[in-house]
Amino acid sequence: MSRFESLFAGLTFRTSTPAFEVGDEVPAFVTGRGDDGLLVRVGDTVLELPDADPSLLDAKVQIEIESFDARTHRGTARVVDVLEEAE
Incomplete structure (x- = not known):
């Protein structure tokens, strides 16, 4: 492995x-x-929480993905x- 390869080994770019x-x-x-x-928006990805309590707006939550279209x-x-209540 070259020095260049070892320097950048494991480096990934955020999307x-x-x-x-x-x-x-x-x-x-x-x-x-x-x-x-x-x-919920994670970058430009949008996840809908259809059954979520409206009081959770601006809260930090743990979510489980039910469906996802990568396209x-x-x-x-x-x-x-x-995880954290809304203020």
Whole structure:
């Protein structure tokens, strides 16, 4: 391995459209409201929380991905736990 390769080994670039798999659990902030409920935005990826309590707007929550379309970077999720209440 060259010095250049060893210097940059393991380096990855962050994307503005992260992808998720069904069943993934991730922490996220509830950032808005949509037609079908609350929304979580992770970069340009949008996850809908259709059954979430409206009082969770601006809260930090642990969510589980229920569906995800990698082509459109949209999906649905459910709230597993509230990590920080909204102020």
